[in-house]
Amino acid sequence: MLNALTSRPVLATVGVLAAVGLAALLVSVSRSAAPPPPVVVADAGTAPEPVVALVDDPEAEHPTPVPADEPQADADADADLAEIPAGPAREPAEVQPPIRETELPVDSEASETVVAELERQPAAPAPAEERTSPVAAATADLESFNANIAALERQREALRTQLEALPEVVAAEPPPPAPVAEPPPAPGVPAPRAVVAEALAVDRFRLLAASPGEPRASQVSNTEAFANEDASPLKVTSEEPVSTFSIDVDTASYSVVRSSLTNGYLPAPELVRIEELVNYFPYAYPAPGERGAPFRPTVTVSETPWNPGTLLMHIGIQGRQPATDDRPPLNLVFLVDTSGSMDRPNKLPLLVQSFRLMVGRLDSADEVAIVAYAGSAGRVLDPTPAADRGAILTALDGLHAGGSTAGAAGIQLAYRVARDMAAEGEVTRVILATDGDFNVGISDPEQLESFVARQREGGVYLSVLGFGRGNLDDATMQALAQNGNGQAAYIDTLAEAQKVLVDQLVGTLFPIADDVKIQVEFNPAAAAEYRLIGYETRALRREDFSNDRVDAGEVGAGHSVTAIYEVTPVGSPAVLHEPLRYAAPPAEPPVATGRRGGSRELAFLRLRYKEPGEETSELIELPIARDAGGAGTDQRFAAAVAGFGQLLRNGVYTGDWTWSDAIALAVANTGDDRYGYRREAVTLMRLAESLAEAE
Numbered sequence: 001m002l003n004a005l006t007s008r009p010v011l012a013t014v015g016v017l018a019a020v021g022l023a024a025l026l027v028s029v030s031r032s033a034a035p036p037p038p039v040v041v042a043d044a045g046t047a048p049e050p051v052v053a054l055v056d057d058p059e060a061e062h063p064t065p066v067p068a069d070e071p072q073a074d075a076d077a078d079a080d081l082a083e084i085p086a087g088p089a090r091e092p093a094e095v096q097p098p099i100r101e102t103e104l105p106v107d108s109e110a111s112e113t114v115v116a117e118l119e120r121q122p123a124a125p126a127p128a129e130e131r132t133s134p135v136a137a138a139t140a141d142l143e144s145f146n147a148n149i150a151a152l153e154r155q156r157e158a159l160r161t162q163l164e165a166l167p168e169v170v171a172a173e174p175p176p177p178a179p180v181a182e183p184p185p186a187p188g189v190p191a192p193r194a195v196v197a198e199a200l201a202v203d204r205f206r207l208l209a210a211s212p213g214e215p216r217a218s219q220v221s222n223t224e225a226f227a228n229e230d231a232s233p234l235k236v237t238s239e240e241p242v243s244t245f246s247i248d249v250d251t252a253s254y255s256v257v258r259s260s261l262t263n264g265y266l267p268a269p270e271l272v273r274i275e276e277l278v279n280y281f282p283y284a285y286p287a288p289g290e291r292g293a294p295f296r297p298t299v300t301v302s303e304t305p306w307n308p309g310t311l312l313m314h315i316g317i318q319g320r321q322p323a324t325d326d327r328p329p330l331n332l333v334f335l336v337d338t339s340g341s342m343d344r345p346n347k348l349p350l351l352v353q354s355f356r357l358m359v360g361r362l363d364s365a366d367e368v369a370i371v372a373y374a375g376s377a378g379r380v381l382d383p384t385p386a387a388d389r390g391a392i393l394t395a396l397d398g399l400h401a402g403g404s405t406a407g408a409a410g411i412q413l414a415y416r417v418a419r420d421m422a423a424e425g426e427v428t429r430v431i432l433a434t435d436g437d438f439n440v441g442i443s444d445p446e447q448l449e450s451f452v453a454r455q456r457e458g459g460v461y462l463s464v465l466g467f468g469r470g471n472l473d474d475a476t477m478q479a480l481a482q483n484g485n486g487q488a489a490y491i492d493t494l495a496e497a498q499k500v501l502v503d504q505l506v507g508t509l510f511p512i513a514d515d516v517k518i519q520v521e522f523n524p525a526a527a528a529e530y531r532l533i534g535y536e537t538r539a540l541r542r543e544d545f546s547n548d549r550v551d552a553g554e555v556g557a558g559h560s561v562t563a564i565y566e567v568t569p570v571g572s573p574a575v576l577h578e579p580l581r582y583a584a585p586p587a588e589p590p591v592a593t594g595r596r597g598g599s600r601e602l603a604f605l606r607l608r609y610k611e612p613g614e615e616t617s618e619l620i621e622l623p624i625a626r627d628a629g630g631a632g633t634d635q636r637f638a639a640a641v642a643g644f645g646q647l648l649r650n651g652v653y654t655g656d657w658t659w660s661d662a663i664a665l666a667v668a669n670t671g672d673d674r675y676g677y678r679r680e681a682v683t684l685m686r687l688a689e690s691l692a693e694a695e
Helices: 008-028 114-119 134-163 166-172 192-209 252-262 274-278 348-359 389-397 407-421 445-456 474-483 494-503 505-509 542-546 633-648 659-667 677-694
Strands: 039-042 099-102 242-246 295-304 307-319 330-337 367-374 376-385 427-434 460-467 488-491 511-522 527-532 553-556 560-569 601-610 618-625
Touching (some): 242 542, 252 677, 295 511, 295 601, 295 633, 307 511, 307 553, 348 427, 348 460, 367 407, 407 445, 407 460, 427 474, 445 460, 445 474, 460 474, 488 494, 494 505, 505 553, 560 601, 560 633, 633 677
Parallel strands (some): 330 367, 330 427, 427 460, 460 488
Antiparallel strands (some): 039 099, 295 307, 367 376, 527 560, 601 618
């Protein structure tokens, strides 16, 4: 607050007055009076921008002096550079303005303050014959300057007395005292109490923003945007028998839900994408053979845990896991957001640590380039063999946050670098790591999506990693990943980085099937109603299934994908729709092909996919029998997670099912939990139960 009173406008004015007065005196006047005590003022030409310092910062009132002959650093010298030089970036040195000591007399009789002097409008110049001599004018200006300095010193002393008690106020934050009448301030001078209150408000905001932990969403300005839709409605099979959607292997929603629960609050329903919660976990579905399709579907039908009158039809897809030695070379472009919003422990520092883990798992034939963006985009590291890990790690460690977010410029440059790295038989991917704050350049999501969609035609994939909370633009990140034929994940801990970028490295970066679509046709004679649990943002039109120009999701090497339908059989008491008067009775369902005992078809499954780089899709078809097989451990755990997600979204189809029911089902089916992911999910369910009871 004290520094604010010596800001650039104030010191600029007093400095000019002092310069004029001293110049005139040195030429024309020789004063005989004894010199008064000196007053230190800053050079008006280099005063820093006004700031509000923390009240307990001892250095706020006493900036470190810098020699007067040291040149002022050019803060904008690097602002126009289009590219960042290779090697570690350095933090710009802090340059304090030169301090000039000047001995000036202090007029103890002054009554005007500096603030009042600044607000005074300059008088019109007097006619030439009425103007005073230069000596008299300089003397008058100097006396006015002395009066202002004296008033400033008195105000500084008054504020210092008030600020001495402020640390106790910030720490305890007692209830506000009753209003106390105060004398009106002098004209042009702000009331001291109002000035102090403003300083406290700014300081509390700065302290909260610097907190290493994630604050509650209700405590800070929240500009997050999440991609989601209303829960899929219950469909009447006779009216709408076909369900079509794109597969989803993203896991961002699970990590966002975890970050909310571990920080003490239930996530908002729009944060919860149930399919991403279910697909967060690996499942041991039967793998495909060495020949034929790159993945294999497995379907089971079992009783619904939260509604005995319905069935869960569980579709599991398991991708082929190629031998590690057979994988093609990998070209990676790390596109790193280094804007000012990334200057938090759970953002840029965690990002750098995450990429360091990943670099250690790359092969010597792989290449890495780094592009950073903040205000302008530039190359931090040219394409470098992964074997030269020292150069890559040094470049990562040199990243620093600062500036605005030129996300579009960064993406454009990253794609140019990626195209230069691409070669026949290799996999090329841009990995965008950001908090999602796109506010400069092509910030419109549709424009960004169109740009990324055009780039994927050249065979360059785009994956998106989100870091931090508060301004996480999940909607844009999801759109970019979907249009870039890539995966979206949210990294909230180093353990999550280990899972996504190390344990699942091959599945995350190496696609085995593009544009994978699922279409299920339900048999009206066997299924009265159905609903797809999740996948609201991945819904496709029925005609999109056969249209190879319509983009869809990708399956990575070794990835598993899960989709769950809740189906109400014909004749079940759980049917929610009243029968229509003029509806034709359902026909006898056909016998499922290849089924023994005459089992009837419940539905018919179709899958379409493209081999990477191909333009024409392949088709897989599979009839689903009413007794397609009971659920195993994996299916029951997936059902527990699906029920958990519905509770988080305040779903209307789970009846009397409770948090405890979801916990019990998950605990009983943790199975082979090698890395503890399922046990962690149980912990999150218990946290959600406690938080729900506390609200």
